[in-house]
Amino acid sequence: xxxxxxxxxxxxxxxxxxxxxxxxxxxxxxxxxxxxxxxxxxxxxxxxxxxxxxxxxxxxxxxxxxxxxxxxxxxxxxxxxxxxxxxxxxxxxxxxxxxxxxxxxxxxxxxxxxxxxxxxxxxxxxxxxxxxxxxxxxxxxxxxxxxxxxxxxxxxxxxxxxxxxxxxxxxxxxxxxxxxxxxxxxxxxxxxxxxxxxxxxxxxxxxxxxxxxxxxxxxxxxxxxxxxxxxxxxxxxxxxxxxxxxxxxxxxxxxxxxxxxxxxxxxxxxxxxxxxxxxxxxxxxxxxxxxxxxxxxxxxx
Numbered sequence: 001x002x003x004x005x006x007x008x009x010x011x012x013x014x015x016x017x018x019x020x021x022x023x024x025x026x027x028x029x030x031x032x033x034x035x036x037x038x039x040x041x042x043x044x045x046x047x048x049x050x051x052x053x054x055x056x057x058x059x060x061x062x063x064x065x066x067x068x069x070x071x072x073x074x075x076x077x078x079x080x081x082x083x084x085x086x087x088x089x090x091x092x093x094x095x096x097x098x099x100x101x102x103x104x105x106x107x108x109x110x111x112x113x114x115x116x117x118x119x120x121x122x123x124x125x126x127x128x129x130x131x132x133x134x135x136x137x138x139x140x141x142x143x144x145x146x147x148x149x150x151x152x153x154x155x156x157x158x159x160x161x162x163x164x165x166x167x168x169x170x171x172x173x174x175x176x177x178x179x180x181x182x183x184x185x186x187x188x189x190x191x192x193x194x195x196x197x198x199x200x201x202x203x204x205x206x207x208x209x210x211x212x213x214x215x216x217x218x219x220x221x222x223x224x225x226x227x228x229x230x231x232x233x234x235x236x237x238x239x240x241x242x243x244x245x246x247x248x249x250x251x252x253x254x255x256x257x258x259x260x261x262x263x264x265x266x267x268x269x270x271x272x273x274x275x276x277x278x279x280x281x282x283x284x285x286x287x288x289x290x291x292x293x294x295x296x297x298x299x300x301x
């Protein structure tokens with residue numbers, strides 16, 4: 001298996017490891033984790049084109065999106081069952097997290113954050129546009145409570161998928177901070193970003209955390225959203241070969257704390273999606289961050 005295939009498998013395992021770490025820490029159990037439904041075709045059609053969904057019936061196309069070449073040789077019914085079906089559950093988790101955040105003030109999806117997928121194009125391991133779907137569900141079905149949204153994307157990669165989808169939506173404010181020297185380098189999508197912070201290879205904690213805090217504070221002065229979607233990628237972690245930044249585990253914990261603190265201070269419901277992260281220790285770092293959010297009172301049971 002090549003590097004891309006290994007990464008894709010690791011992404012799916014991280015979600016399982018993360019849930020187990022949280023159970024071991026007594027933060028969650030079978031009664032306190034809300035299990036999402038799998039999104040169905042009619043749900044996906046709220047955002048995705050019928051043509052795009054049809055393209056997922058071809059294994060070669062899914063292989064390109066997932067960046068797993070050997071999937072081209074796998075019968076599509078197996079691709080659907082082993083790869084796309086789990087992704088539909090994670091997408092359902094993002095939509096459910098949006099609804100729960102409105103009720104409880106916060107929610108965390110242990111997965112999701114497929115920010116490279118737009119309504120008519122997947123890529124970068126992302127087959128479904130869960131961030132666009134999350135917000136469109138809220139705009140359509142919770143329109144009395146949600147008329148505006150802010151996306152805070154701190155994954156190491158530019159979130160070009162939802163940026164393309166919301167390029168002409170003034171009610172969606174996008175703050176994207178990413179390594180400008182790596183995938184996807186999407187100039188067209190970049191035009192949709194209201195607050196763009198480009199980092200260079202191997203940026204470290206002090207510079208990174210200063211830019212997070214300063215820019216988030218300014219973004220929330222400029223725009224007052226009804227909900228904040230936080231794409232909390234841990235591929236910024238030092239040693240991650242796809243993110244190429246140098247943020248420590250403690251730096252990520254502090255970053256997540258800052259985002260939750262500023263949202264909670266303003267009583268803005270916040271949804272956290274765990275997004276990218278391509279090291280075996282990623283799940284432990286996310287679990288430790290969630291534990292910290294609970295310990296300092298930014299989330300509750």
